[in-house]
Amino acid sequence: MTSWRTKLLPPLLAIAFAVLLSSVALLISGADPLQAFGTMLRQLGQGTIAVDTVNLATVYYLAGLAVAIGFQMNLFNIGVEGQYRFAAIIAAIVGAAVKLPPVLHTAFIILVAALAGAAYAAIPAILKVTRGVSEVISTIMLNAIAGGLIAFLVNPDQFGVQRGNNVSTAEIPESGQLPGLPLGDLGALFGFFFVAVAIGFAYWFMLSRTRFGFELKASGESSTAAEAGGVNAKKMVLTAMLLSGAVAGMVALPELLGRDHVYGITSTQQYGFTGIAVALLGRNHPAGIALGALLWAFLDKSAVSLEQIQVPKEIATIIQGTIVLSVVVAYEIVKRADLAAEQRRVGRALGGNGPGGKPADVHEGGAV
Structure with a gap:
């Protein structure tokens, strides 16, 4: 049974270490850490920053969920970046070309994006199960290919508009657009926020309430043991990658359907790589991923405010980087401490009596 320490302590330690290291960097540069962090926090109360943070966190949350599904199977799907960009361009082209009633049109675009993302993820999945090709290598290469495909498709000679x-x-x-929720002077919340919440709930339900979720986690823990229990490991790899790709395909939809309504070469990138950090910080749990996404979005949005007090905005990048580096170490430290505590507890429970009611360290011939 995983203790609360294993779940909560590592990310808290990682964030504390990141703040400490960033404070040292600020002091070295001659800045006041309290003033810098206070400026970042006050930024949330200005204009539309708070709602913009939640909107950006919605995108990061979807990217984190896509990565986490792969992590459950011990699959490192670095290809979320390419999968969501490929899906976004396909969804934008198809969405602009078809004519459907309002709600049906939006639902159709979402379906197209999910299928396109799954189709792009199917390439490394098939290579993995049929040829044993590492998904890390194949997805990195496919990320680059996705950039070329987008440049080709957005060309005015194809589907591009100047x-x-x-x-x-x-x-x-x-x-086909998805209206946001107006919040007055605070801005408008992406309508896709509620879709992301539903996807997060579906992810939690799949993992904790379905046989497939159990088999997915069991296969990730030990594919050999899972196969001995009747689980088809190759099928699980293929399914996990397709699901990861389907969720990745929706990463760009909050902005595509709620704000931009077009997709081009200059559209925001790197969401897929941010999803890796968010999934690590959230420990693949939907609630943890949500908190990680909010923290990452907050750091991104509030970084600009540091320039008001002559502090480099790269301090926020330092915080993000140290979180990524320290979160893995923190999880390992807490995991080992938890394991040692469990071993001591079991040792105390078993150390009192040995076979036949005798002390565990005493044999019939006398003390050892």
């Missing part, structure tokens, strides 16, 4: 100095897909009609 808008000033920018080239992007045709605009998705209003019937």
Whole structure:
């Protein structure tokens, strides 16, 4: 049974270490750490920053969930970056081309994005189960290929539309857009926020309430033991990668359907790589991933405020980097401490009496 320490202490230690290291960096540069961190926190109360943070966290959350599904099977799906970008361009092209009633149109675009992401993830999955190709290598290569595909498809000779100095897909009609939730002067919350919450709940339900989720985690722990129990390890690898790709395919949809309505070469990138850090910080748990996504989005959005007090905004990047580096170490430290405590508890429980009611360290011939 995993203790609360194993779940909560590692990310807290990682964040504390990141803040400490960043404070040292600030002091060396001649800045006041309390003033810097206070400025970042106050930024949340200004204008639309708070809602913008939640909107960005929605994107990070989906990326983190996509990575976490692979982690459950011990699969390192670095290809979330390429999968979501490929899915976004396909969804944008198809979404702008078809004509459907409002709700149906939006649902169709979401379905297309999920299927496109799954299809792109199927390539490394098939290579993994049929040829034993490492998913790390194949997904990294496919990330680069996705960039080339987007450049080809967005070209004005294909599906691109020239808008000033920018080239992007045709605009998705209003019937395919997903309106946000207006919050007055605070801004508008992405409508896809609620879809992301539903996906997170579905992920939790799958892992904790279904046989498939049990088999997924069992296969990740030991594929040999899972196969001995009747689980098809190759099928689980394929399924996990397809699910990961399907969720990855929706990473760009909050912005595509709720704000931009077009997709181009200049659209925001690197969400997939951020998802790896968010999944690590959240320990693959949907609630933990949500907190990690909020923290990452907060650091991204509040970093600009540091320039107001002549502090480099790269301090936020230092915090993010140290969190990634320390979270793995913190989990290992706490895990070992937890294991040692469990061994001591079992030792005390078994140390009192040995066979036949005699002390455990005493044999019939006398003391050892």
